[in-house]
Amino acid sequence: MPLAPTAERLAQAVAQLDAEMIDTLGAFVAARSPSGAEQPAADFFEARLQQLGLDCERIVLDSRQLRDSPLFSCPCDPDGGRHNLLARHLPRQSGGRSVLFNGHLDVVPTGPEALWSAPPFEPRVQDGWLYGRGAGDMKGGLVCALMAFQALRLLRLQPAGVVGFNAVLDEENTGNGTLATVHALQNTLARARLSDFDAVIIPEPFAETLMAAQVGVSWLTVTLTGRPAHVAYMGQGLNPIEAAYELMADLKRLEAEWNAPQNRHPAFKDVAHPINFNLGRIEGGEWNSSVPCTCTLGLRCSYYPGTEPDAAVALISERLRARARELNPALQVEIRTQGHRSPGCVYDLDHPAMQALAQAHRTVNGRDPERLACTATTDGRHFRLMTDIPVTNYGPLARDIHGIDEAVSLASMRRVTLTLAHYLVDWCGVEAL
Ligand SMILES: [Zn+2]
Structure with a gap:
């Protein structure tokens, strides 16, 4: 791969995007998106993906179509025309391997706002942390994936395989959002196909660990x-x-x-x-x-x-x-x-796609990623249990998720962004922009 940038150039590109990373996450957090009313965040993210010229489609939630799936959960809110956002970067020449970044738009309730040091939807940066509801769980991770993609653009490059962004609703209460996309991909209800993707990474905020299992x-x-x-x-x-x-x-x-x-x-x-x-x-x-x-x-x-x-x-x-x-x-x-x-699941971290992610982490951090047996559920289960696509969670360090003064570490976001940028280079390959 003669085009592949050096680690130094990739790191410079990520550093150059720092202000944009913070601004993007700030605006994303300000786009309130409680489960059941995610539209503002969906609109914000859609506009960002369209700016990048990605092929965007909306996957509308239709519970009637999902009802017979073993992973269907009884909804907490009406479908109400709500939709996921599925965007794809399509390479000029196919041939590179591909990846889907899957993340949720919805956030949990704030609790009494008076307990917060500042209003939860007015994000602020302090001591290297960006505060706000959803900053960690998990808008920060979605922004890392976006910035990794943009870092290649800065270097006049793009991935040589399909790169997808699937931003979903209803993760915090049912998982029916990701279920809707997997169902659409499997049943050719979308322009994208399941076969477009060779790997799935969910940048949930688990401190740069690779998820090995979840309850x-x-x-x-x-x-x-x-x-x-x-x-x-x-x-x-x-x-x-x-x-x-x-x-x-x-x-x-x-x-x-x-x-x-x-x-x-x-x-x-x-x-x-x-x-x-x-x-x-x-x-x-x-x-x-x-x-x-x-x-x-x-x-x-x-x-x-x-x-x-x-x-x-x-x-x-x-x-x-x-x-x-x-x-x-x-x-x-x-x-x-x-x-x-x-249901819970155990992930296959020995799969080459997951080994490549571990390698990207090593390149950035100089050591192996820790493996996490997670005491929460994530949307990784849909890919693990419904498809053959290798999947795990890998995202930034956050604190007080679902609590008061939720925050994400900006230093960790920079490392995750760089790791994902390396992953795009090494796993998908690159072509000139
Ligand atoms: Zn989450």
Whole structure:
């Protein structure tokens, strides 16, 4: 490859893009995009990709088409005409290998804005970190991929293979966004084809590690119905909120069982607490002086690769029902699954496409990337479980994702950008612009 730039020139190109990287991420974060209303971020990213002259298409979310897929999750929001953005750089001469960068546009709720040091959608840079909701999870990673591509442009080069950008909705609650694109690619519903891509990289913010495995995640909505009464005669009532404490305490015992070293999946043997059951929402009661009628719990539970979501949900549900019966047979338990219904998976990091990513990391950092067994789910599962395309997650260092004062490390973004630029050069090859 006589055209391939030296490591020094590539590093210079990335350094030259520094202000643009920060400005782009700032504007991207300011384009608010909670799950279910991602349009501002989709529009922003689409405009950026069009500026680069990429072939852009919108993949419209249509849950009816996805309903029969094993990876379909019950939606949390109406489809509402929302769409992913799938853009492709097409080389002049085909022949180079190709890669798809897949990332999500949606962000989780901010929590009380008063707890933030500055408003969460007014991004700011301080001490080498860019703050704002979505800065780390995961607009920063998408910007790294974009800047890696632009770095080649600065050198009057472009990848010799197809480079795709798939920016999706609904990652944080269902994964149906990426599912929609994979479904469209598989069923020739898009101009792009699955065969366009030889590798998938998801730049989620896991501190420049290569993801080796991820847990499965399911959401359960549990409604407990008791018996209301005047508190003067509390003994006549049945308090579902108080029952909820007991049910949660028992679920934490189940969580501890699944985390016990002898019960861990081999990929998670060195992870201290791989399985997390989170009580993320609770709602119930009507009046301080009334024994409440109902209590509704929003749970996020995880399980190991190899466990089907429906099997995990069945085990958890049975545990909840059994404890409820013990407490009081009159306590009614209704369990619905809406949101994540995601199996875990183990990635093939020995595949040449993933080895090439590890090599690019070594070139930039002088050492092997660490491998991560991830205690969260990512959209990597769709490619791993539905296609033969090698995939992993590799993105920048972030902190307080899903928390207060979320931020992404700019130094880490620079390294990830450079690593991805090396990857484009080495994996796809380059041609003159
Ligand atoms: Zn994420």
